[in-house]
Every structure is written in C-alpha cells, then in structure tokens.
Amino acid sequence: MIDSIDGVLLENTVDATALSERGPAPRRVVVSFGFWLFLLSDIIIFAALFAAYAVLSKHTNGGLDGTQLFDRRHVLIETACLLASSFTCGIMMIAVDRRSALGTYFWAMLTAFLGATFLRLEIAEFCVMVLRGAGPARSAFLSSFFALVGTHGLHVAIGIAWLFTMMAQIATLGFRPMVMTRILCFSLFWHALDIVWIGVFTIVYLGAHL
Amino acid sequence: MSTPEHRGEAQRAPGAHRSGRDRLYSYIAGLSLASILTAASFAAASSNLVWGPSMPVLLAVLAIAQMGVHLVFFLHVSSAPDSANTVLALAFGIFVVGLVVFGSMIIMANLSHDVVSMDKLLQMQR
Numbered sequence: 317m318i319d320s321i322d323g324v325l326l327e328n329t330v331d332a333t334a335l336s337e338r339g340p341a342p343r344r345v346v347v348s349f350g351f352w353l354f355l356l357s358d359i360i361i362f363a364a365l366f367a368a369y370a371v372l373s374k375h376t377n378g379g380l381d382g383t384q385l386f387d388r389r390h391v392l393i394e395t396a397c398l399l400a401s402s403f404t405c406g407i408m409m410i411a412v413d414r415r416s417a418l419g420t421y422f423w424a425m426l427t428a429f430l431g432a433t434f435l436r437l438e439i440a441e442f443c444v445m446v447l448r449g450a451g452p453a454r455s456a457f458l459s460s461f462f463a464l465v466g467t468h469g470l471h472v473a474i475g476i477a478w479l480f481t482m483m484a485q486i487a488t489l490g491f492r493p494m495v496m497t498r499i500l501c502f503s504l505f506w507h508a509l510d511i512v513w514i515g516v517f518t519i520v521y522l523g524a525h526l
Numbered sequence: 527m528s529t530p531e532h533r534g535e536a537q538r539a540p541g542a543h544r545s546g547r548d549r550l551y552s553y554i555a556g557l558s559l560a561s562i563l564t565a566a567s568f569a570a571a572s573s574n575l576v577w578g579p580s581m582p583v584l585l586a587v588l589a590i591a592q593m594g595v596h597l598v599f600f601l602h603v604s605s606a607p608d609s610a611n612t613v614l615a616l617a618f619g620i621f622v623v624g625l626v627v628f629g630s631m632i633i634m635a636n637l638s639h640d641v642v643s644m645d646k647l648l649q650m651q652r
Contacts, residue, residue: 341537344539344542345537345538345539348539348540348541348542349537349539349540349611349612349615351540352540352541352612352615352616353615356615356616356618356619357619359619359623360619360622360623360626363622363623363626363627364626364630366627367626367627367629367630367631368630370627370630370631371630371631371634388568388571388572392564392568395564395568396564399557399560399561399564400557402557402560402596402600403553403556403557403600406549406552406553406556406600407550407553409549410549410550410553500539500541500542503541504540504541504601507541507596507600507601508601510596510600511593511596511597514589514592514593514596515589515593517567518567518585518586518588518589522567522568522571522585523582523585525571526571526578526581526582526585
C-alpha cells in the first residue's frame with residue numbers, strides 16, 4: 317500500500333494515473349507556480365539593476381568610491397540577519413503546515429524582527445553615506461548603488477508588511493487553504509530576496525575591494 | 527491506493543517539500559551550508575591568502591554555490607519529475623538574467639573601448 321509520500325513511491329503513484337486522467341492541478345500548485353513566475357521576472361528586474369551597477373561601478377566622478385564607503389563588518393551582520401530570517405521563515409512554514417497558530421506567530425515575529433533589523437542597518441548605512449556627501453545624485457556609481465540596494469530594501473520592507481498581513485489573516489480567518497497558499501507565496505518571496513542579497517553582497521560589497 | 531492529493535502533486539508547488547518529516551533537517555542543513563559559504567566568501571575577501579587576480583572567480587563560485595544551496599534546501603527545487611515546470615521556468619529565468627547582465631557588460635565595455643572620449647576628441651580637433 318502506498319501511504320508514504322517518499323520519493324520513489326510518489327513517482328510510482330504519479331505514473332499510475334495517465335496524464336489525461338489527472339485533471340487540473342490543485343489551486344495551491346497553480347497559484348504558487350504563477351507566483352514563482354512573478355519572482356523570476358522580479359529577479360530579472362534585479363538583473364537589470366545589477367547590470368547597471370556592473371557598468372557604472374567605476375564611474376565615481378571624483379567622489380568617494382566603494383572601498384571608502386563600505387564597511388564589511390556591517391554588511392556581514394546584515395547578511396547574517398537575512399540568512400537567519402530565511403531560516404526562521406522555513407521553520408514558520410513547518411508550523412503553518414501543522415496549523416499551529418502559536419508557533420506560526422512566534423516564528424513569523426522572529427522573521428519580521430530579523431528583517432526589520434536588516435532594514436534598520438541598511439537605512440543607517442544609507443544615512444551615513446548621504447551625510448558624507450555620497451548621496452544618489454553624487455555620481456553614476458552611487459546612483460546605481462542606491463537603485464540596486466534600495467530596491468532590495470524596498471522588497472524587504474514590503475515583505476515585512478506582507479508578513480504582518482498574513483499574521484492578521486491567520487488571527488481572523490484561521491488556517492484556510494487560501495491563507496495557507498498566500499503564506500507559501502510569502503515564503504517563496506522571502507527566500508528569493510535572500511538569494512538576491514547573495515548577489516548584492518558579493519558584487520557590491522565584496523567586489524568593491526577587488 | 528493513491529489518494530487524490532498524492533496524484534495532484536504530480537505537479538508540486540514551488541517551495542513545497544515532499545515529506546514533512548525531513549523538512550526541518552533540510553532547513554538546518556541549508557542554514558549551516560549557507561553560513562559556511564558566506565563566512566568563506568567574507569574571509570576570502572578579507573585575507574591575503576588568495577592570489578589577487580583569482581579572487582573574483584573564487585567569490586563568484588562561492589556565491590553561485592550559496593544560491594544553489596538556497597534553491598535546494600530552502601526553496602526545495604529538485605530534479606524530480608514533479609517539479610519539472612519549476613525547474614524549466616527557473617532555467618529560462620537564469621538564461622534571461624545571464625543575457626541581461628553579461629550582454630550589458632560586453633556591449634558597454636566594447637562601446638567605451640571603441641568610442642573616443644570627448645576630451646580626446648577636443649584635443650584632436652585643435
């Protein structure tokens with residue numbers, strides 16, 4: 317009997333039904349696949365910003381360059397926050413699938429807190445840069461820097477707002493399939509932001525010293 | 527017998543994991559691998575142990591490895607037939623990203639190599 321959802325067994329159950337007899341995929345699969353396509357197009361937006369940064373990063377117009385502006389320890393802490401929040405988001409998904417409201421709130425709050433800490437550090441960094449006369453209008457390098465890192469920060473801010481909305485929906489609507497699909501989409505979004513951040517810290521912050 | 531949910535998973539939702547049992551292990555493994563790779567890239571960039579010109583290659587390899595770790599352990603992208611759609615979309619996304627980034631870099635490098643800058647142009651006219 318096939319009760320387990322383990323790898324090989326699942327494949328057998330899949331093959332047992334003809335493709336034409338399977339019917340449409342469940343709503344959860346369709347919605348999250350659509351959201352996956354949105355994420356990929358979002359990543360293409362980031363690719364355009366990365367391309368702009370790569371082309372313009374040496375054009376400082378006589379102003380401060382990356383080696384003088386970026387603090388590596390600061391970025392390491394930001395990276396650790398975002399990575400830890402990606403992990404807590406995963407643990408939150410386990411709590412969601414167990415329909416444990418308390419566990420979901422706890423891990424969601426932790427995720428939001430780590431995301432907010434990341435954002436706070438990033439805003440502090442931007443403020444220091446602007447005060448040192450290195451605002452986005454100073455040079456092409458700084459324009460592309462603020463566009464790329466700022467867009468990522470904006471995504472994180474939207475993600476935190478979305479997470480609070482999800483917590484409110486669990487509180488009011490409970491673990492309905494609709495709400496759970498939305499939380500699955502949120503987790504995809506949050507993990508994707510962390511993947512974009514890998515590119516940011518490697519190319520922008522570590523790449524500046526090469 | 528296969529239940530309807532099992533059959534429905536013939537197309538698995540992106541980000542969903544096959545079995546609830548080893549999800550926690552997957553997240554812990556992902557966190558540890560990603561931490562090691564992050565620490566390695568920051569350490570490599572800060573130390574003088576690596577030969578300078580090879581640094582960009584090393585950092586790129588570490589970053590791509592970490593993105594792979596995130597995709598496999600956090601987003602649960604796998605080569606299993608039930609996530610074929612997810613992987614195909616991802617492959618196309620990576621293709622477009624590569625086209626945009628490297629295309630822009632090559633074209634702009636060629637332009638700045640071939641086009642005479644305004645300063646030189648003014649000097650030539652004198």
